[in-house]
Amino acid sequence: MLVFRHQDGKKLASPEQMQTWMKQTMDWIGGIAAQNKFSGGNGLPFEDSKVVWPNNVVTDGPFGEIKETIGGYVIVKADSVDEAVEFAKGSPVLQGEGNSVEVRRLAKGDGLH
Amino acid sequence: MEQKELIPHLFRTEYRKIVSVLCKRFGFDQIEIAEDIASDTFLTAAQTWGLKTVPQNPVAWLYEVAKNKAKNYLQRHSLFESKIAPEIRKHDVAYYEDEIDLSPQNSNDSQLQMMFAICHPSIPPEAQIGLSLRILCGFGIEEIAEAFLTSKETINKRLYRAKEKLREERIRLELPDANQIDERLAVVLTTIYLLFNEGYYSISQNGTIRKELCLEAIRLCTMLVENKFTNKPEVAALLSLMCFHASRFEARIDKEGELILYEEQDTNLWNPELISRGGYFLNCAASGNKISKYHLEAAIAYWHTQKCDTKEKWESILQLYNRLLQMEYSPIAALNRTYALSKANGKEEAIIEAEKLQLVSNHFYFTLLGELYMGIENRKAKLAFQQALSLAKTQTDKNTIQKKIEKL
Numbered sequence: 001m002l003v004f005r006h007q008d009g010k011k012l013a014s015p016e017q018m019q020t021w022m023k024q025t026m027d028w029i030g031g032i033a034a035q036n037k038f039s040g041g042n043g044l045p046f047e048d049s050k051v052v053w054p055n056n057v058v059t060d061g062p063f064g065e066i067k068e069t070i071g072g073y074v075i076v077k078a079d080s081v082d083e084a085v086e087f088a089k090g091s092p093v094l095q096g097e098g099n100s101v102e103v104r105r106l107a108k109g110d111g112l113h
Numbered sequence: 114m115e116q117k118e119l120i121p122h123l124f125r126t127e128y129r130k131i132v133s134v135l136c137k138r139f140g141f142d143q144i145e146i147a148e149d150i151a152s153d154t155f156l157t158a159a160q161t162w163g164l165k166t167v168p169q170n171p172v173a174w175l176y177e178v179a180k181n182k183a184k185n186y187l188q189r190h191s192l193f194e195s196k197i198a199p200e201i202r203k204h205d206v207a208y209y210e211d212e213i214d215l216s217p218q219n220s221n222d223s224q225l226q227m228m229f230a231i232c233h234p235s236i237p238p239e240a241q242i243g244l245s246l247r248i249l250c251g252f253g254i255e256e257i258a259e260a261f262l263t264s265k266e267t268i269n270k271r272l273y274r275a276k277e278k279l280r281e282e283r284i285r286l287e288l289p290d291a292n293q294i295d296e297r298l299a300v301v302l303t304t305i306y307l308l309f310n311e312g313y314y315s316i317s318q319n320g321t322i323r324k325e326l327c328l329e330a331i332r333l334c335t336m337l338v339e340n341k342f343t344n345k346p347e348v349a350a351l352l353s354l355m356c357f358h359a360s361r362f363e364a365r366i367d368k369e370g371e372l373i374l375y376e377e378q379d380t381n382l383w384n385p386e387l388i389s390r391g392g393y394f395l396n397c398a399a400s401g402n403k404i405s406k407y408h409l410e411a412a413i414a415y416w417h418t419q420k421c422d423t424k425e426k427w428e429s430i431l432q433l434y435n436r437l438l439q440m441e442y443s444p445i446a447a448l449n450r451t452y453a454l455s456k457a458n459g460k461e462e463a464i465i466e467a468e469k470l471q472l473v474s475n476h477f478y479f480t481l482l483g484e485l486y487m488g489i490e491n492r493k494a495k496l497a498f499q500q501a502l503s504l505a506k507t508q509t510d511k512n513t514i515q516k517k518i519e520k521l
C-alpha cells in the first residue's frame with residue numbers, strides 16, 4: 001500500500017493547481033493500472049474530516065495539533081518492496097514540499113502487495 | 114424481395130421467434146424438438162413456395178405452419194405419454210389444446226427469457242455465443258463455424274454440450290428474479306459484447322458475416338433496452354458503444370476486405386445516423402449512480418466519432434482509459450491508453466510508459482512502440498516494426514506493418 005502523507009492539510013491549493021495535480025495523479029495511477037499492477041485506492045478529502053481523541057473529545061479535521069495528514073492511498077500489486085518503491089517514486093504527491101509516500105505491506109493476503 | 118433472398122431473410126428474423134416461443138411452451142429439455150419444428154417449417158416453406166407462389170403474408174404463413182407442426186407434435190407426444198402415464202392425461206390435454214402464442218408480446222418475452230437461459234453462468238462463454246448465434250440470431254452451423262474459423266463438427270459438439278448442460282442444470286425459460294437481475298444481466302451483456310467484437314475484430318475474411326454479427330448484437334441489446342425490466346443504464350451504455358463503433362463499419366474495410374486504420378478512414382463514410390443513435394443512448398445511460406465499463410468505453414467511442422484532433426479530445430480519452438484500466442485491465446486498453454498519452458502528454462512520456470508495459474508477445478505492442486519512436490529514434494522504430502511483423506498473424510496486419518516500415 002502506498003500512503004500519501006501531506007505536510008500541512010491547512011494550505012489550500014488554487015483550483016488550477018488542484019486540477020493539475022488531479023490530472024497528474026490520474027495519469028500516474030493509469031500508468032500503474034496499464035501494467036496490470038493496480039489493485040485499489042482512494043483519495044481522502046479533507047472536507048468533513050474529524051479527529052476523535054480520548055474521553056469523547058472530537059475536533060474538526062486533522063489540522064492544528066497534527067502536523068501531517070493522510071491524503072489518500074493506492075494499493076498496488078508489486079512483486080517486491082523495491083517494485084512498490086519504484087511506483088511510489090512517480091507519485092505527484094512528492095512535488096509538495098515535505099510530503100512523502102509511505103510504502104507498507106498489507107498484512108493479509110498472499111505475498112507482497 | 115426476391116424469393117431466393119426471402120427465405121434466408123425470414124429465417125434470420127423468424128426462426129428465433131418460433132424456437133423461443135416453442136421452447137418456452139415445451140420446456141427447455143425439448144429445445145431440439147423446438148429447433149426441429151422451426152427448421153422443418155422453413156423446409157416446408159422452401160418446398161411449397163418454390164412450386165406455387167409466395168403467400169401474401171409469408172410471416173403469418175410460417176407461424177401457421179409452425180403452430181400446426183407444434184400441435185401435431187404435442188398430440189402425438191400426449192398420446193404416447195398418456196399410454197404410459199394415464200394420470201397426467203388431464204394435464205396434457207390442456208397442454209396441446211392451448212394456442213401456440215406467436216404474438217409480438219409473447220415472442221419478445223420468450224426471446225428475452227431465452228437470452229437469459231443461454232447466458233446462464235454455467236455455460237462457457239464461447240458456447241453462449243454459439244448458442245446465441247444459433248438460436249437467437251438464426252445463424253447456420255456453417256456460418257458459426259466460419260465466424261469462429263473452426264469446423265462444423267466442433268461447433269455442433271459445442272452446442273450439443275451446452276444444451277446438455279442447460280438440461281442438467283434444469284434451466285427454466287424465465288427472467289431472473291429482481292435481486293439477481295444485475296448479476297445475470299452482466300453475463301448477458303458480456304455475451305452481447307463478445308458477439309459484437311467477434312464481428313468487429315473477427316479474423317474471418319467474410320465481410321457479410323462480420324457485419325451481421327455486429328448488427329445482431331445491436332438487435333439483441335435493443336431488445337433489452339426496450340424491456341422495462343432489463344432497461345438499465347449499463348445496457349444503454351453498451352448499445353451506445355456498439356452504435357458508435359458500427360458507425361465506422363463502411364469506412365474501416367476497403368474493397369479488398371483490408372482493414373483501414375482509423376487515421377486513414379474516409380470520414381464521409383461514417384454513418385451519421387448510427388452516431389446520433391449512439392449519442393441518444395449515451396444520454397439514456399447517464400442515470401443512476403453506477404459507472405460501468407460500458408459507460409467508459411461508450412464515452413471513449415464517442416470521442417472517436419469526433420473528427421477533430423484536439424488536445425481536449427485526447428486528454429478526455431486518456432482520462433477515460435485511466436479509469437477503465439483501474440476498473441478492468443486488458444492489454445488492448447493498456448496499449449490504447451498509452452497511445453492517448455502520447456497524444457495528450459507527448460511522445461517522450463508515452464515511450465517511458467510504453468517500455469514498462471512489456472507485452473512482448475503482442476504485435477500491437479511493437480506496432481505502438483514503432484509509432485512512438487517514429488521521428489524520435491527511427492532506428493528503434495524500425496526494430497519495433499520488424500518485431501511486430503514477425504509476431505503478426507494475419508496478412509492484413511502484416512501488410513499494414515510492412516507499409517509503415519517502408520514509410521520510415
